[in-house]
Amino acid sequence: MTREQILNAIPHRDPFLLIDEIVEQEENRIVCVKTFSGEEAFFAGHYPGYPLVPGVLLCEAAMQAGAILLSSHLAGEASGRVPVATRMNDVRFKRMVRPGETIRMEVELVERLGGAFFLKAKSTVEGKVAVRFEFACTAAEPMS
Numbered sequence: 001m002t003r004e005q006i007l008n009a010i011p012h013r014d015p016f017l018l019i020d021e022i023v024e025q026e027e028n029r030i031v032c033v034k035t036f037s038g039e040e041a042f043f044a045g046h047y048p049g050y051p052l053v054p055g056v057l058l059c060e061a062a063m064q065a066g067a068i069l070l071s072s073h074l075a076g077e078a079s080g081r082v083p084v085a086t087r088m089n090d091v092r093f094k095r096m097v098r099p100g101e102t103i104r105m106e107v108e109l110v111e112r113l114g115g116a117f118f119l120k121a122k123s124t125v126e127g128k129v130a131v132r133f134e135f136a137c138t139a140a141e142p143m144s
Helices: 003-009 055-074
Strands: 021-025 029-035 082-093 102-113 116-125 128-140
Touching: 003 055, 021 055, 029 055, 055 082, 055 102, 055 116, 055 128
Parallel strands: none
Antiparallel strands: 021 029, 029 102, 082 128, 102 116, 116 128
């Protein structure tokens, strides 16, 4: 998927767009990657001398991958709506992510109940789990 297709699928923009590329996409599963260059502003304060990608940004990147996946499920039925997270469960951080590393995010749509989507996410670096969690989304009207 091209960057333009990613930008058409979700409302996120630089500097908060945390998806570089879609590696695979099926009806209920997506795999995306993001490389953290080390130039991102948050590294200056998280933490000086020992830069780490904040865990909340690892979760956000995976949820953005989920939003891209859901954009195909929402096409036509919820025109103009955007997926928003409504909860996160069982978040487990297993590995730190440092500047220069690439995360591979695998997100699966587990269930849909009406307007609620239930997903599970796993992000890895070099085959080792960095974070895994479950989350739920719904489609919200954009603010005018």
